[in-house]
Amino acid sequence: MQLNVLRLILVLLAGLFPAPSRACTLALGSGGTLGLSMDGTVLGSQESVGAPASLTLVTGLFDEVTISAPTLISAPAGYQQVSQVLEVAYSGLGVLSGVVQPYTGSVTQFSPGVVPLSVLNIHSRITNSAGFAAGNYAVRVVVTCS
């Protein structure tokens, strides 16, 4: 009798839990802001008034997160792009605390495994020895969960 009850519980549990590899959620918390360095050669989210973008993740067992190289999507006229270097860096919080990527200009990837809910902070920066013309700048980093 007691064994039958336990078997019933196990069967119900097996049916109730969904396969962990079937879901991925990305939700952007804050978009991030770029600030100018004191010497005027770096525009980045870790400079004076800058702030990182914050992304909330829920991933399954086989999901992969890919962070693209940043691209410049808007800049004022007169800005010299020739000498610029675009880079992205990120680090995880909580369950993702082991995920740390220093600044890079390449595509990077990591497999978080089963992450119930965690946060990834993403920094981006433009380094340009020629400085920055006055105006608005925007970079774009594509984060893909697949």
Next chain:
Amino acid sequence: MQLSIRFTLCVLAGAVLGLALGLATGDAEAQSLSPMRHQGVTPSEIKGFRLEVGNPYSTRMRFALIAMDPSFTREVGDASVTPAELILAPGVRRTIILAFRIPASQMERTIGLCVVPTNIEGPVQPRVCGTYTGTLLTR
């Protein structure tokens, strides 16, 4: 004594089932694309997949559904997603249909699908992408 054991088992079963139901429901509501990977056979040259897109944000969101190559680097024109754009209330999920042609010479084709929020501005563009493989049924 036996009655006490039965009562304890029932309480334990109730607690475990309650926890399981809570966890399973929470996971289902948090999905933004499900399933992420799938494959199936088709007797015709068109293969369709029924998928679910959900809104994990706390505000109403507009999502573009883009058919892409399996590495998610370029859009493919000969695949259809219905609807191609969705406006979803917070926590709401909706069924979409991805359909594409499989050339007879290929026998099998894999298509990517990316869900991209369109009303997000800023340096980070989040997207959730899945891959779906259709195989022609051999006779």
